[in-house]
Amino acid sequence: MIDAHAGELHLPTVRRRFRALAEEATREQQTPIAYLAALLEAEVAERAERRERRRLIDARFPIMKRLEDFRFTDNPNVPQATIATLAQGGWIDDRESVIFIGESGTGKTMLATTLAVCACQQGRRVRFTTLAQLANDLQEAEGHRELQRVVGRYARAELLVIDELGFIALPEGAAELVFQVISERNEKSSLIVTTSLPFGEWTKVFPDPRLAKAVVDRLTHKAHIIETGTESWRFRHGLPRRDLRPTKETT
Template sequence: MSPAANQIEHAAVRQHCKHLRLPTVAMQFDKLAQEAIKERQTHVSYLASLLGAEVEDRERRVVERRLHEARLPRMKTLAEFDFGKAPHISAAQIQSLAEGGYIAHTEPILFIGECGTGKTHLASGLCVAACQQKRRVRFTTAAGLVNELIEAQHHNFLGRALARWARYELIAIDEVGYVPFADVGAELLFQVISDRAERATLIVTTNLPFSEWTTVFSNTRLCKAILDRLTDRAHIIETGTESYRFRRTTEARQRARK
């Protein structure tokens, strides 16, 4: 085949791929064809390799999109978590949760512990694992979520905002307990939590035991209703009281002195 004819065929394949939205096939069909000739693959084997490359790249892009949409504060995975320095936390339990069964069964996860004990890291790691399973995930702080909903209500977009949050398969609400909420904010947060009860799941991190949640939600009945929905069939994981970050800083200073 002449070089000109070869170029025409390549251009036709790329045009078809553009029409069919197969970018990876367009990029790799020639390279994989040359490899197939050298390895004496069958036509079917070559086609399987080519389509497999497209599927693999497409799944990678879906995961990347899910991670971007999750708006994680930092990309922290469970593999990076040092369970050896967190004796209160069961590595086996966390790894089991990472498989995603709690999402399928709409079982909330609550991480309870002092600042610096790994709550946010674990919540982020579970969110990453869910994104890798191509689930729709969103990470937010409690204050950030409440502020967004109050602003939406102010501009008469509350229904639209709530519908957007309802589309996520998993929402992680970080730092419940650091900022007390006025009644309107507490009611909006309750609405998000209530709407997800037994339909979609939540991960919540808090530095407060349940007995002290009335310092955040001053309406006792509302506080009880929030806890009732969050703790139903929940995985409640205590992360302890000793700050991992503080201990890491102390150990680093000791090493520097030596």
């Protein structure tokens, strides 16, 4: 009967675990209320885990990285205390943003991902994209007359991560569409941006100087700007592996 009622009420964890927890309650001489509390706690915990997994999938991370995966000793430029504070998520409540500036291989994307994963774990809606993918999505949407729907999708996320700003120069039309998303989110929700370019060189991405200035103004307003340096962690740690590769013998 419990099995049937739990199924009717959509309580899969109760349905699966009520017998095992009842046996445990008998062994430990728990009261009926303690048994019921343990059963409901298990249901709530598993629902929370399922929701977190769903948020992590919906965020579309290219690779899953958590804060404990980042080795601060490999890049002393990154302020560990600041990252730990940001991981708590208060800056998202305050509708602030984070900008990571540094050369390729200095940990920008990994740090952005770890903060975004923390946001998912806190129950927030997150979306991860590269600047190129964002521009492509917006241009395709405009071509199919679905621009407002797609802009709204990016605007609804509590945290939007825009990775790899600086890898490509945006065509004029695409640059304006990206600016539309940034403007839509301005002071309403949070952004994380990673870039290899100093702000003075953002005209390489947004060719119109006035548009580039407007983008910088909106992104840097209420932003935590973190410089990750110029020395590539990947390059430095790849050298020993390259040294071990066999070389061809000359005859």
